[in-house]
Amino acid sequence: MNPTVTHDMSVLSLVTGASVLVQIVMLILVLASLLSWYHIFLKMFSLSRAARLADEFERKFWSGTALTDLYQRSVEKRHSVGSLERIFESGFREFVKLRKPDMDVANVMDGVRRAMRATYQREMDWLESYLPFLASVGSVSPYIGLFGTVWGIMNSFRSLANVAQATLGAVAPGIAEALIATAMGLFAAIPAVIAYNRFAGDINRFSTRCESFMAEFSNILQRQAH
Amino acid sequence: MMAYAYESPNEKAISGALTLVMHLMFFALLVFGVSWQKREAPPLVAELWSNLPAPKPAPPPPTVEPKPVPKAEPMPPPKVEPKPVPKVETKPPPKADIAAEEKKEKERKAKEKELAEKKKREERELAEKKKKEEQARLAALKQQQAKEAAEQLAREQDEALKKIAQSQAAAQARLVDEYKRRIADRIRRFIIEPPGLQGNPEVEFDVVVLPGGEVLDVRNRKASGQAPWDSAVERAIRRAQPLPLPPPESGLMREFRELNLKFRPKE
Missing domain, CATH: 1.10.287 (Helix Hairpins)
Incomplete structure (x- = not known):
């Protein structure tokens, strides 16, 4: 029996001292946190780039450049263009293909709209990818952490039954260990939720922007078709 | 199908690095900044x-x-x-x-x-x-x-x-x-308290303890007057071994060679 009772309560010792299941829970939470942060950073970069490219393209588009020139340009650098430019490109290609003297204008415009919508859907799908993951991390990781905590506290109470005196000192380290799991769950969840909300808002705004561009562009094409 | 413009391998690497750096920083903060050290003298x-x-x-x-x-x-x-x-x-x-x-x-x-x-x-x-x-x-x-x-x-x-x-x-x-x-x-x-105890009888035992905490002998010194209680306590003493004793280096063992223990049902 060691007379000097020392509770080493540093975070590291709390983690290493936890039971296996709690450690697994912690591992899952760490992974979730790492992945969610990775996607948060990635999405942050892509969204800001999407907005920048859209700005550039809109400036060019409304500056009066000929549509064919714009089309030429976007076909050339098709790997580094933004959503708006892709939508424009697919719409214009469809328009050029469909425009024949005997074609009905309404039919041409229908085809153009369909092509643009398809590209738009694909773009949105791309932008929205991994948002559900962030949402899941945000909503589920507190529960996972809570599970680890409940399990840890159960264990610490069970071991309490084998001690002669039930002192607070006998239970406290176990509970602290268990609570680390909840802390980690919250640590993973909070940024994920914040980022999810932020990104969902951004993407929503971006999609309205795309849709209004599509409407305006189809108006222009309709005018040209006549 | 198309390679999308919104993601480049460069950005992936940057994101990964940022993520790692952020987590490491947070971890370091937790480990070195907040250490709930509790030293009990x-x-x-x-x-x-x-x-x-x-x-x-x-x-x-x-x-x-x-x-x-x-x-x-x-x-x-x-x-x-x-x-x-x-x-x-x-x-x-x-x-x-x-x-x-x-x-x-x-x-x-x-x-x-x-x-x-x-x-x-x-x-x-x-x-x-x-x-x-x-x-x-x-x-x-x-x-x-x-x-x-x-x-x-x-x-x-x-x-x-x-x-x-x-x-x-x-x-x-x-x-x-x-x-x-x-x-x-x-x-x-x-102690498993026998049913039907009356009052709060006190029983006194002399217990001879070995250094390891084993009970060598249990003698009833003063009966409580209610046999079920006495035998319940005696059984408990035998089942409770090894008794928690101070470490041998404390030199207190001689105090524990023979213990005088008193028990009441309601305490």
Whole structure:
């Protein structure tokens, strides 16, 4: 029996001292946190780039450049263009293909709209990818952490039954260990939720922007078709 | 299908690195910034040993001796005061009866001399006596002071020893009490209270314990008057082994060789 009772309560010792299941829970939470942060950073970069490219393209588009020139340009650098430019490109290609003297204008415009919508859907799908993951991390990781905590506290109470005196000192380290799991769950969840909300808002705004561009562009094409 | 513009391998790497850096920073903050260290100083043992090794070399007794006692004033040799007198007298020398005058003068002078000498001697004697007295007084004082100092030293040492012994004994007593309480607690957990007990009978057992905590013998010293309670307690004592005992190095085992335990149903 060691007379000097020392509770080493540093975070590291709390983690290493936890039971296996709690450690697994912690591992899952760490992974979730790492992945969610990775996607948060990635999405942050892509969204800001999407907005920048859209700005550039809109400036060019409304500056009066000929549509064919714009089309030429976007076909050339098709790997580094933004959503708006892709939508424009697919719409214009469809328009050029469909425009024949005997074609009905309404039919041409229908085809153009369909092509643009398809590209738009694909773009949105791309932008929205991994948002559900962030949402899941945000909503589920507190529960996972809570599970680890409940399990840890159960264990610490069970071991309490084998001690002669039930002192607070006998239970406290176990509970602290268990609570680390909840802390980690919250640590993973909070940024994920914040980022999810932020990104969902951004993407929503971006999609309205795309849709209004599509409407305006189809108006222009309709005018040209006549 | 198409390679999308919104993602480049470059950005992937940057994101990964940022993620790792962020997590590492947070982890470092947790580990080094927030460490809930709780060091419990053991109240019993610490107090016990901190006093023992050096029984304080009894603080030096208040140094009384060197007090610069007024050094027996070595009485300045008494000056012979009445010197100028004869000179005045000798001045007017009436030539008429010089012889008688001279004779008288001589006599007087001799007398005066004698007187002065006597006075001198007396004074010297007095001074010497005074000196002796002073020395004796000083010696006595010194002796007394030394005695007092010695006494004080002895008293202080005694007190310090007593204090140490007291604190030691108190600490030990506390430790013993603590372990007795633990033993009683442990046994109490194994008691299955028989139904139908009346009142709160107290049973007393003498338990002989081996150093490992095993119970060698259980003797019923004072029955409670309700046999079911007595036997329940006895069974509990046997089932509670090994009893929690202090570690052998604490030297308290002799307190636990034979335990006297009392149990009441309602406690």
